[in-house]
Amino acid sequence: MAQVEATTQRVIEAEAERVYDALADYAGTRKTLLPEQFSEYEVREGGSGAGTLVHWKLQATSKRIRDCLFDVTAPTAGQLVEADRNSSMVTTWTVTPAGTGRSKVVVTTTWDGAGGVGGFFERTFAPKGLGRIYDAVLAKLAAEVETAK
Numbered sequence: 001m002a003q004v005e006a007t008t009q010r011v012i013e014a015e016a017e018r019v020y021d022a023l024a025d026y027a028g029t030r031k032t033l034l035p036e037q038f039s040e041y042e043v044r045e046g047g048s049g050a051g052t053l054v055h056w057k058l059q060a061t062s063k064r065i066r067d068c069l070f071d072v073t074a075p076t077a078g079q080l081v082e083a084d085r086n087s088s089m090v091t092t093w094t095v096t097p098a099g100t101g102r103s104k105v106v107v108t109t110t111w112d113g114a115g116g117v118g119g120f121f122e123r124t125f126a127p128k129g130l131g132r133i134y135d136a137v138l139a140k141l142a143a144e145v146e147t148a149k
Contacts, residue, residue, distance in 0.1 A: 002112075006130040009106040010138040014145040016103035020078055020095040022145050023105075024049035029144060035136040050074040054082075060129055088112040105141065107134045 012019055022029045027047030034041060039057045046052035052072040059065045068089065070082035080093040089111040098104040109130055 003110055004112075005108060005110045006128075006134070007106065007108045008131045008134040008138060009104060010135075010142060011098050011102055011104050012138075012142045012145060013102055014142075015101060016078060016095050016097045018145050019103045019105060019141065020080075022141060023093050023095065024074075024080055026052045026054050026072065030054075033137050033140040033144065035133060035140070037133050044069075046072070049080065058133075060133065105138060107138070109134075 022033075024030075025048060026043050031041050034056070037059050039059070041056045042054070044053040044055055050073050053069065054072065055067075055069050057065055057067050066084075066089070067086055069085040070091075071085060073081045073083070075081060078095045082091040082093075084090070089109060091107060091109040094106045094108075096104050096106075
């Protein structure tokens with residue numbers, strides 16, 4: 001098995017602390033940022049940053065639905081890590097200042113991919129598909145924090 005990685009980033013016209021707080025608000029803001037590929041969103045423990053346990057289903061393709069149960073940690077300032085209890089999937093959100101009143105958000109998801117021909121297609125196409133999904137999340141995040149200044 002080879003590790004598969006998908007990375008997406010965006011510069012947002014809002015302070016890094018404001019952006020991070022919106023991402024860390026699993027009980028409120030986070031649900032509103034999710035596009036149609038996400039369903040059955042539920043905070044099971046916590047709700048704000050580290051210590052949160054959150055569930056959702058992610059339909060990355062018409063045939064592939066992942067049932068995800070994420071433990072959230074915050075190993076460093078400006079970072080949230082979501083580790084799926086049901087798979088090897090780990091998503092890391094990193095928010096850093098990018099000049100006055102701006103921040104850069106990088107989201108990286110990794111998982112252990114399949115082997116063989118199926119693994120080749122997964123490594124080739126899954127990062128692009130997941131990238132489009134997280135582009136939509138980042139666009140909604142930007143709209144949320146930029147208009148709420």
